[in-house]
Amino acid sequence: MSEPFMDLSFELLAGDFERAGEASSKIKKTLQQIGVSADIVRRVAIGTYEGEMNVIIHSYGGTAKAHIYPEYTVIVLEDAGPGIADIELAVQEGYSTAPDYVRDLGFGAGMGLPNMKSCSDCFEIASKSGAGTKITMRFAHKKA
């Protein structure tokens, strides 16, 4: 694997809904500036935004990182816990553990992980109860 030509990193604070989406917005702008096609940029932005919301809603805080290569972008969302007890259940459409105030904002419908999976070309999730969660999404810049 060659070295990425651009690395972006953003800190995500638990419960910080005011700034939720800023990382995705900046990653989106960067990809637009380097000429990645609009439909790919849109998928990266949506996948990253879902991930950002998940970290802000469910975790103690974490980071969103974008590793941009000429041919593809890798997004890594990592948090400090509390982790996911049953990953298989968590990636099912409609399953959610989000509290009511999150649902009042229009989120927490159990669509986040499935949407991240369908937006990306490659989706990996690693987590266990009591530890952090790490999600890696890869997006090819050109359609295969």
Add this chain to the structure above:
Amino acid sequence: MLKLSEVRKILGARVLCCEEILDDVEVKNACGADLLSDVLAFTKEHTLLLTGMTNLQVIRTVEISDLTGVVFVRGKIPREDVLRAAAEKNIPVLLTDHTMYEACGRLYQNGLPGCSRSEGALLNV
């Protein structure tokens, strides 16, 4: 396809943000939803969002998903900071007194389609 200026007329809407670009913005589809997760999962680019939610996340969702603008239904006026965020991102914001059902119905009647998967969805799932 409708211009946002036509959408404004059809809905008898007030313009809260970006009035100067309404003639330039073309809308291909519309989506009526309060569930922003659904908006992220099921809309296409150049879609107009109609919603009863008036929080900051609506503007973020419009920005992230490349939507053309937002119509707040049932006369719900968003907070100042929400309109400021829309202005910063150049996102047109309309306000109609019609309910969600009526606003969507009027646009549909005027030929604006929805975002259903059968019409070629975003995600090819």
